[in-house]
Amino acid sequence: MEWENRQKELIKARLGGGFTPSQKKQIHKNNRDKYGGENRCEICKRPTIPPLQNKKNVRTPDNNMEADHIIPYSKGGRSDIDNSQSICRKCNRDKGDKMP
Numbered sequence: 496m497e498w499e500n501r502q503k504e505l506i507k508a509r510l511g512g513g514f515t516p517s518q519k520k521q522i523h524k525n526n527r528d529k530y531g532g533e534n535r536c537e538i539c540k541r542p543t544i545p546p547l548q549n550k551k552n553v554r555t556p557d558n559n560m561e562a563d564h565i566i567p568y569s570k571g572g573r574s575d576i577d578n579s580q581s582i583c584r585k586c587n588r589d590k591g592d593k594m595p
């Protein structure tokens with residue numbers, strides 16, 4: 496059964512399963528409340544900026560705020576507020592799907 500569950504998780508991970516827009520809003524709000532009204536990356540503690548609209552030829556900046564799974568989704572972490580943190584794009588990229 497262990498193996499079967501693992502396969503199910505992998506399939507789920509492949510299908511995606513990120514946070515919903517309203518969860519993201521909540522995640523970034525919780526982060527803002529925690530840092531006294533401004534968003535900061537939970538890992539490097541640098542200020543982050545709200546996600547930009549996807550514009551052509553505009554590179555997403557490294558301090559773009561992103562909702563992240565603390566325990567990676569691909570490792571069975573759920574898309575729950577409890578398993579979320581607001582981090583910058585750079586840390587998200589560096590983190591990949593490593594366990595905390």
Ligand SMILES: [Zn+2]
Binds near residue numbers: 540541585
């Ligand atoms: Zn960071």
